[in-house]
Amino acid sequence: MTTALRDFIKNPTTAELELVARYAMQPEDGRRERAFLAFAETGLPHRRMEAWKWSDFKAALKALETPASASANDPVPHDGALVFRFAPTGFEQPKTLPEGVRILTQPTTQALSGAEDVPLGALAAALAGGGARPSTMVIEITSSDLPRLHFVFDGAGEASFARIIFLVRSGVSLTMTESYLGGAGFTAALLEFNLEDAARLNRTIYQRGGTDEALAVTGLINLAANSAAVQTTLAFGAKVARMETRAVHQGSGAKLTLNAAYLSGKGLHADITTHVRHGAPGCVTRQLTKGAVLDGGTGVFQGKFFVPRKTGQHTDADMQHQALLLEDGAVVFAKPELEIYADDVECAHGNTCGALDDAQMFYLRQRGIPETQARAMLTEAFIAEALSTADDSVRDVLLAEAQNWLSS
Amino acid sequence: MLKITNLSATVGEAAEAKTILNGLSLNVPAGEVHAIMGPNGAVKSTLSYVLTGRSGYEVTGGSATLNGEDVLDMDPEIRAAKGMFLSFQYPIEIPGVPVMTFVRTAMNAQRKARGEAEISAPDFIKKSRDVAKMLNLDAEMLKRPVNVGFSGGEKKRLEIYQMMMLEPKFLILDETDSGLDIDALKTVADGVNAMRDPSRGMLVITHYQRLLDYIKPDKVHVLAKGQIIKTGGPELALRLEQEGYDGVLGEAA
Ligand SMILES: Nc1ncnc2c1ncn2[C@@H]1O[C@H](COP(=O)(O)OP(=O)(O)OP(=O)(O)O)[C@@H](O)[C@H]1O
Numbered sequence: 001m002t003t004a005l006r007d008f009i010k011n012p013t014t015a016e017l018e019l020v021a022r023y024a025m026q027p028e029d030g031r032r033e034r035a036f037l038a039f040a041e042t043g044l045p046h047r048r049m050e051a052w053k054w055s056d057f058k059a060a061l062k063a064l065e066t067p068a069s070a071s072a073n074d075p076v077p078h079d080g081a082l083v084f085r086f087a088p089t090g091f092e093q094p095k096t097l098p099e100g101v102r103i104l105t106q107p108t109t110q111a112l113s114g115a116e117d118v119p120l121g122a123l124a125a126a127l128a129g130g131g132a133r134p135s136t137m138v139i140e141i142t143s144s145d146l147p148r149l150h151f152v153f154d155g156a157g158e159a160s161f162a163r164i165i166f167l168v169r170s171g172v173s174l175t176m177t178e179s180y181l182g183g184a185g186f187t188a189a190l191l192e193f194n195l196e197d198a199a200r201l202n203r204t205i206y207q208r209g210g211t212d213e214a215l216a217v218t219g220l221i222n223l224a225a226n227s228a229a230v231q232t233t234l235a236f237g238a239k240v241a242r243m244e245t246r247a248v249h250q251g252s253g254a255k256l257t258l259n260a261a262y263l264s265g266k267g268l269h270a271d272i273t274t275h276v277r278h279g280a281p282g283c284v285t286r287q288l289t290k291g292a293v294l295d296g297g298t299g300v301f302q303g304k305f306f307v308p309r310k311t312g313q314h315t316d317a318d319m320q321h322q323a324l325l326l327e328d329g330a331v332v333f334a335k336p337e338l339e340i341y342a343d344d345v346e347c348a349h350g351n352t353c354g355a356l357d358d359a360q361m362f363y364l365r366q367r368g369i370p371e372t373q374a375r376a377m378l379t380e381a382f383i384a385e386a387l388s389t390a391d392d393s394v395r396d397v398l399l400a401e402a403q404n405w406l407s408s
Numbered sequence: 409m410l411k412i413t414n415l416s417a418t419v420g421e422a423a424e425a426k427t428i429l430n431g432l433s434l435n436v437p438a439g440e441v442h443a444i445m446g447p448n449g450a451v452k453s454t455l456s457y458v459l460t461g462r463s464g465y466e467v468t469g470g471s472a473t474l475n476g477e478d479v480l481d482m483d484p485e486i487r488a489a490k491g492m493f494l495s496f497q498y499p500i501e502i503p504g505v506p507v508m509t510f511v512r513t514a515m516n517a518q519r520k521a522r523g524e525a526e527i528s529a530p531d532f533i534k535k536s537r538d539v540a541k542m543l544n545l546d547a548e549m550l551k552r553p554v555n556v557g558f559s560g561g562e563k564k565r566l567e568i569y570q571m572m573m574l575e576p577k578f579l580i581l582d583e584t585d586s587g588l589d590i591d592a593l594k595t596v597a598d599g600v601n602a603m604r605d606p607s608r609g610m611l612v613i614t615h616y617q618r619l620l621d622y623i624k625p626d627k628v629h630v631l632a633k634g635q636i637i638k639t640g641g642p643e644l645a646l647r648l649e650q651e652g653y654d655g656v657l658g659e660a661a
C-alpha cells in the first residue's frame with residue numbers, strides 16, 4: 001500500500017515521504033485512508049494551487065525536523081480551565097471531567113466530508129493518534145455551565161497531529177481557547193464544531209511559532225438554525241502558519257463572527273484564510289481581520305463569502321481586512337472575495353493596506369511619546385477592535401501579548 | 409529662551425524643494441508672550457512644525473535654540489521632554505486611545521526622558537480633574553478616544569487641557585482661538601494666562617485681535633514670505649485689524 005500511496009504524490013519531497021511513512025505506521029482504517037488520499041492528491045500544498053499561492057508548505061517544509069526553538073510560554077490562563085495538551089508524542093487531559101462534557105476517544109477515524117478542500121486538515125485526520133494520542137477526540141457538550149476548555153499544542157518534536165470534534169448540543173454554550181505554542185517542526189490540527197440549534201460557541205485562538213516551524217490549523221464550523229459562533233484569533237505566524245476556517249450556515253438565523261489579528265515579524269508568515277457558505281436564509285456573518293507586519297514579515301488574508309441563489313437569501317454579511325505595513329520590507333497579500341448569487345442580500349467588504357499615519361505619529365511624538373512607543377500605541381489601538389470579541393478571561397492577555405510584541 | 413537665528417528651511421524633494429523659511433530670526437525671552445500674525449499661507453504653521461520637529465522639512469541654514477540648546481537636531485519627543493509644546497491648528501484624531509491614557513503616557517514618557525519619577529495614578533487623576541474643571545471639560549470626554557468625534561472647539565480645549573497637564577516650558581499656540589465660541593475663548597485664555605510664568609515663553613499664532621485682548625502679548629510679529637517682516641508692540645495687532653496686511657505691509661515693503 002505504501003508504494004501505491006507514494007505514487008499519488010508526484011515527485012515527493014523528503015517531508016512528504018516522511019508523512020507517507022507515518023501514515024503507513026497507523027492502523028488500517030478505511031476513513032483514515034480516504035483522508036490520507038485527499039491529502040496525497042496534492043501532497044503538501046504549494047504555490048501553484050490557487051488557495052495556497054501565498055502559503056507554500058511544500059517549499060517551507062523540506063523535512064520533518066525538530067526545530068531549534070522551544071515552545072513559547074502559554075499566556076492563556078490554565079487556572080480554572082479544563083486543560084487538554086497535545087504534544088508531538090504525548091497527550092494529557094483533565095483527570096476528571098465535570099458533568100456536561102463527555103469525551104469519546106474513538107479508536108477509529110471519523111469521516112471527514114469536504115476533505116479535498118482542506119488538504120492539511122485531511123492530513124491531520126489521517127495522522128492523528130498513535131501512542132497516548134486519540135485518533136479522533138469527540139467532545140460532547142451538554143451543559144453551558146462548564147469551565148472554559150483550553151487546548152494546548154506544544155512540546156518539542158518533529159511533528160504533531162490532532163483532530164478534535166465538538167458536538168455542542170441544542171441551546172448549549174461552549175467557551176474554549178486554543179494555544180499553539182510551537183516546538184514541533186510541523187503541526188497540523190483539525191477542529192470541527194457542530195453547533196446544534198441555538199447552540200453557542202466562543203472560540204479564541206492564540207498562535208506563536210518559530211522561524212523553522214510550519215503550522216496549519218483547520219477549523220470547520222457548522223451552524224444549525226439560530227446558533228452563534230464567535231471566533232477570535234491572534235496569530236504571530238511561523239515560518240509558515242495557516243489559520244484556516246471554513247464555516248457553513250446550515251440553518252436560518254445563525255450568526256457568525258470571525259475576527260483575527262495577525263502580527264508578523266522578521267522571518268514569520270501568518271495566513272488567515274476563511275470560507276463562509278451561507279447555506280440557509282437569513283444568516284449573519286461579521287468578519288474583521290487586522291494585521292500589522294514588520295520588515296521581513298508576511299501577512300496573508302484570504303476571505304470568501306459564498307452566497308447561493310436560493311439558500312442564501314436575506315444574507316447579511318460584512319468582511320473587513322485592514323493591514324498596517326509598519327516598516328519597509330513588510331509584505332501583505334490580501335484577497336477578499338464575495339461570491340453572491342442570491343439577489344436579496346446585504347453583503348459588503350473592505351480591504352485596506354497602508355503605513356501608520358504620519359500626522360498621528362507626529363502628534364504622539366510632539367507630546368513626548370518616543371517613536372517606538374508611539375508606533376506600538378497606534379498599532380495596538382488599530383488591532384484591538386479585532387480582539388474585542390475574545391472571551392473575557394483571555395482578552396486582556398491577548399492585548400498584553402500584542403503590546404509586548406509591538407514595544408519590543 | 410527661544411532664539412531663532414536666520415532660520416531657513418525647505419519642503420519637498422531636492423529638485424522641487426520649495427523655500428518656506430527664508431532667514432527668519434525671532435527671540436522670545438523667558439516670561440514673555442509673543443504673537444505671530446500673517447496672511448494665510450504665510451508659513452506660520454510651518455514654522456511651528458519646524459520648531460517641534462515634524463518630518464518633511466529640511467533646515468538649510470540658521471539655528472533655533474531653547475535655553476541655549478540647539479533643538480533642530482533633536483527628535484520631536486526629546487524637544488517635548490525639553491518643554492516644547494504645540495497646540496495644533498488642526499488637532500489629530502487618535503482612534504482607540506482614550507485621552508487620559510494618552511496624556512498619562514505622554515507625561516510619564518517626558519518624565520522618564522528627564523530622569524524624573526512617574527506620576528502616581530491618584531495624583532494624575534486629581535490633576536486631571538482640576539484642569540478639566542478649570543476648562544469646563546466634561547469628565548466623560550476624557551474617557552473618549554483623543555479628538556475622535558470632538559467638535560472643533562472641543563478639540564482646541566483639549567489641546568489646552570493637554571498643555572496644562574504637561575506643563576511645558578515653551579508654548580506654541582497655533583490658532584487656538586479659531587473654532588472657539590465666545591465663552592470658550594475666555595476659558596481657554598484664562599487657562600493660558602494661568603500658565604504665564606517668568607520661566608515660560610509663549611508664541612501665539614492668531615489672525616484676530618480678540619485673543620490678544622485676553623492674552624496680552626509683549627510683542628507682535630508679522631510673518632510673510634518666510635521672514636518676520638515687522639515687529640511691534642500690542643498696538644501693531646490693532647493696526648493690522650483696522651488697516652489689513654496691505655495697509656501695514658505696504659509701508660514695510
Ligand atoms: N509639504 C508641503 N509641500 C508643499 N507646500 C507646502 C507643504 N507644506 C506647506 N506648504 C505650503 O506652505 C505654505 C504655508 O503653509 P502654512 O500652513 O504654514 O500657512 P499658515 O501661515 O499657517 O496659514 P493659515 O493662516 O491658513 O493657517 C502654504 O502655501 C502651503 O501650501
Ligand SMILES: [Mg+2]
Nearest residue numbers: 452453454497
Ligand atoms: Mg496655519
